Amino acid sequence: MVKQGRKVKNTGIDRVFMFAVYALLLTFLAVVLLPLIYILSSSFSSPNAVSSGRVWLWPVDFTIRGYEVVLSDPQILGGFANSLFYTVVGALVSVTLTIAIAYPLSRKGFYGRGFITSIIVYTMLFAGGIIPTYLVVQSLGLLDTRWAMILPQAIGVWQVIIARAYLRNSIPDSLYEAAELDGAGDLRILWSVVLPLAKPMIAVIALMYAIMQWNSYFDALLYLKTDDLYPLQLVLRNILVLNSPGNGMDAAAGIERRHLADLLKYSLIVVSTAPVLLIYPFVARHFTKGALIGAVKG
Amino acid sequence: MVANRGKPGLRRSLRRHWQLYLLIVLPLAYFVVFKYVPMTNSVIAFKDYNVVDGIWGSPWAGLQHFTAFFSNPVFWTLVRNTLLLSVYFLLAGFPIPIILALALNEIRQGFFKRTVQLVTYAPYFISTVVIVSMTILILSPRIGLVDQGFGFFGLDAPDFLGNADYFRHIYVWSDIWQTAGYSAVIYMAALAGIDPSLYEAARVDGATRLQKIINVDIPGIMPTAVIILILGAGNIMAIGFEKAYLLQNPLNLGQSEIIATYVYKTGLLNADFSQAAAVGLFNSVINLVLLLGVNVISKRVSGSGLW
Numbered sequence: 001m002v003k004q005g006r007k008v009k010n011t012g013i014d015r016v017f018m019f020a021v022y023a024l025l026l027t028f029l030a031v032v033l034l035p036l037i038y039i040l041s042s043s044f045s046s047p048n049a050v051s052s053g054r055v056w057l058w059p060v061d062f063t064i065r066g067y068e069v070v071l072s073d074p075q076i077l078g079g080f081a082n083s084l085f086y087t088v089v090g091a092l093v094s095v096t097l098t099i100a101i102a103y104p105l106s107r108k109g110f111y112g113r114g115f116i117t118s119i120i121v122y123t124m125l126f127a128g129g130i131i132p133t134y135l136v137v138q139s140l141g142l143l144d145t146r147w148a149m150i151l152p153q154a155i156g157v158w159q160v161i162i163a164r165a166y167l168r169n170s171i172p173d174s175l176y177e178a179a180e181l182d183g184a185g186d187l188r189i190l191w192s193v194v195l196p197l198a199k200p201m202i203a204v205i206a207l208m209y210a211i212m213q214w215n216s217y218f219d220a221l222l223y224l225k226t227d228d229l230y231p232l233q234l235v236l237r238n239i240l241v242l243n244s245p246g247n248g249m250d251a252a253a254g255i256e257r258r259h260l261a262d263l264l265k266y267s268l269i270v271v272s273t274a275p276v277l278l279i280y281p282f283v284a285r286h287f288t289k290g291a292l293i294g295a296v297k298g
Numbered sequence: 299m300v301a302n303r304g305k306p307g308l309r310r311s312l313r314r315h316w317q318l319y320l321l322i323v324l325p326l327a328y329f330v331v332f333k334y335v336p337m338t339n340s341v342i343a344f345k346d347y348n349v350v351d352g353i354w355g356s357p358w359a360g361l362q363h364f365t366a367f368f369s370n371p372v373f374w375t376l377v378r379n380t381l382l383l384s385v386y387f388l389l390a391g392f393p394i395p396i397i398l399a400l401a402l403n404e405i406r407q408g409f410f411k412r413t414v415q416l417v418t419y420a421p422y423f424i425s426t427v428v429i430v431s432m433t434i435l436i437l438s439p440r441i442g443l444v445d446q447g448f449g450f451f452g453l454d455a456p457d458f459l460g461n462a463d464y465f466r467h468i469y470v471w472s473d474i475w476q477t478a479g480y481s482a483v484i485y486m487a488a489l490a491g492i493d494p495s496l497y498e499a500a501r502v503d504g505a506t507r508l509q510k511i512i513n514v515d516i517p518g519i520m521p522t523a524v525i526i527l528i529l530g531a532g533n534i535m536a537i538g539f540e541k542a543y544l545l546q547n548p549l550n551l552g553q554s555e556i557i558a559t560y561v562y563k564t565g566l567l568n569a570d571f572s573q574a575a576a577v578g579l580f581n582s583v584i585n586l587v588l589l590l591g592v593n594v595i596s597k598r599v600s601g602s603g604l605w
Contacts, residue, residue: 014507021404025414028398032418032475035436038443042435053441101325104318111311116322120329126586128336129578130539130558131565135339135353136332152332155325186317215425218540222566233427240431241544265435269428276423281416 043067043266047259050266066267069260076268078228079235086231087213090150094209095202097155102163103190108173117164124157130222137223148223149231153216159205166201167194207283211276232272240265343576356572363576372560380556383542387470388530395478396523399485400511418479430544433472434459462550469545469554484526485519492518524600531592557581 037057042050046061054060070076101120105113127133133152142148171194179189195202217233224230243261312319343363345356367373398418405411421429436443437458448455458464492514500510539558546554557577565574 017507018404021401024397024401025405025410028401028478029414029417032421032479035432035443035475036420038436039432051441053446056443056446097325097328100321104315104322107315107318109311109315110318111308111315116326123329123333125589126337126582128333128338128340129575129582130561131571131575131578132336132339132342133332134566135342135571136335140331151328154332155328186315187321190321211423215423215427217425217427233425236425236431237427237544240427241434262441265431269431269435273424273428276425277420280420280423284416284419 039266039269042263043270045263047263050263051259065260066263067271069264070267070271075227075235076232076239076271079230079232082228082230083214083232085146086149087210089146090154090213091206091210093150094154094156094159094213095206098159098163098205099190099195099198099202101155102160102167103194105160106164106167106171107176107186120157120160134222143223144225144229146229149213149219149229152219152223153212156209156212159208163198163201163205167198170201171197204283207279214276236268236272239268340575340579342572343579345572347572347575359572363573364580366573367577367580372555375552376555376557376560379553380558382553383466383469383556386466387473388527390470391474391477391481392523392527392530394474395481396485396519398478399482399489399519400515402482402486403489403515404507404511415479415483419483420479421476422480424476426538426540427544429472429476430541433468433545437468459547460549462553465545465550465553469541473541481526485522488519488522489515520600524596528589528592528596531588 034057038055041057041059042055043066044059044062044064045055046063047065049055049060101116104110105117107113137143137148137152142151175193176189179193184192215233217231217237220229220231220234221237224234339353342353342356344359344361345353346359347353347356351357402411402414424432437445439445439455439457439459442455444458445455456464458468496514496518497510500514505513539556539562542554542556543559543562546559558581561574561578561581564570564577
C-alpha cells in the first residue's frame, strides 16, 4: 500500500519533470534554429528591408537578387571552384595516406607498431607551432601553390586512430591467414580483402577530411598570396568579415550599393554553407560512429 | 619451425611484411617533414633568424627573445586574455552538452528526439568564417536579430561588437551554440552504455526520474566527463587562433589579443620570426605541462586519466 502511494506521487513529480525536459529541449531547438532561419529569410529579402532591419523570421519583399549577384561574382565563383578542388584532391590524398599508415599499424605481425603509434600520437601533445611550420612550407617551395593547401594538413592523427581501430576490430586474423595461405602479399590483401571491407570507414574519414578542407581558411591565410588560389572561405572572410566588397558589387552605386552589400552577406553565407548542411543529415549517423570509435579507442 | 615466438622480431617482420614497410614510408615521411622538422625548427627561438643564413646558420641569441617577451608590457595582457578566455570557455562549455544529453536521454525515440539531435548537431559543420560572420550580422547594431529582440521589448541593445567587455561572451557563447549538439553525442553514447540493471534497481526503489538522473546517469557519465575536462584543460593555452582572429576589431583588441594571434602578427605580418617562435614555444610548453599536470591530478583524485 505504502509503495503504491509513493508511486502515484512519483508519477506526478515525473510529469512535471517531463514537462520541464520538453521545455528545455524546445529552448535548445529554438536557440539553434532562430539564427539559421533569420539568415535564410534575410537572404531572400530586398536589400532595403535587410538594411532597415525589417526582416525577422520571414522574407520581406521576396527577391533572389542577392543570389544573382553572388552567383555572378567571378571572385566568389573562383573561390567556389578552388574550394571544390582542394576538397576533392585533399580528401583523396588524405584518405590514401591515412590508410597507408593505419593498415600496417593494424597488422599484428608488423614490428614497431607500438613505437610508430606513439610517435604519431605525440604530435597531438606538442606541436612545432605556426612559425616553424611556415618555415618548412617555405623551404619546400610550397608557398603560394595549391599544394600548400593540401600537404601540411594531409594526415589527421584522429583519423589514423579511427581507421586503425576499425581495421583491427572488423577484420579477423583468420582472414589474413587464409589470404596468406593463398599466397597473397600484404598489398594484394589490402587491395582485394581489406579495402572492400573497410568501405564504411573510408567513407567516414573521407567526409571528415572533406568537410575540414571545405571549412578551413587558416592555411590559406598563412600560405597563399595570389587571389586566384584563394578558397571560398578566404574570399568569404574578405567580404564578410573585412567588409571589402566583391567585384560584382562595383556595378551598384551609393546607398543602393551599401544595401546590396548587406544583403549579399546573407546570400553568401547560405551559398557557402548549404552544400555541407544538405549532405549532413545523410552522413550524421556515420560521423557520430566515427567520432565514437575514436573516443573509445583513443 | 621458429614460428610462434610471441613478439615478431624486426628482421623476420621485415622479410615477411616488407610491403607494409614500403606502404608506411610515405605517411611517416609526412610526420617527419610536417610535424617533427617544425619541432626542431623551434630552435630559431634561441637564434637571430635571418633568411640568408637559414635556420641552422643564423647566430645564437640565447634566451634574449624570451626575456624580451617576458619584460614586454604586452606579456601580462596576453597571458591574462588567453587564460580568461579559455577558462571561461572550458567552464561554460562543459555543463551544457551534458544537460542536453541528459534531457535527450529522458524522452523516447521518435520524431521530436531525432529533430532536436539533427538540428543541434548541424552547426558543428558550419565553418568558423561563417559562424563569425553570422555572429557579427546578428549582433550588429540597428539591423541585427538581437537588436530587434531588444527593440521588441522597447530596450536599446548594448554595442556588442564595439565594446571589448563583450568579446569573451561572444566568443564563448557562439562556440557553445556551435558545438553543444556535437559534444552531447559523446555523452549520449556514455549514457547508452550504462548497465540496465542499475535502472531496474532504481525503479524498484521507486526513484523519480530526477533521482534516477542524479544517482545513475550522472555517475555513469563521470569518467567520460573527466576525460573531456582533462583534454579541455590541456588545451587551455592552445585556444583557437582562427576564431579569435576573425572576431578581432580595433575596438576589442584590449581583450581579444591572445597569444596565438600575437604570434601570427609578430611572425608573419612583422616578419620577426625568432621573436614569434619564442612566444609560440613558450605557449606550447606551458600547454604540455598543463596537460600532464591535469592528467596526474585527475588520476590521483578520480582514478581515470588519459593514459
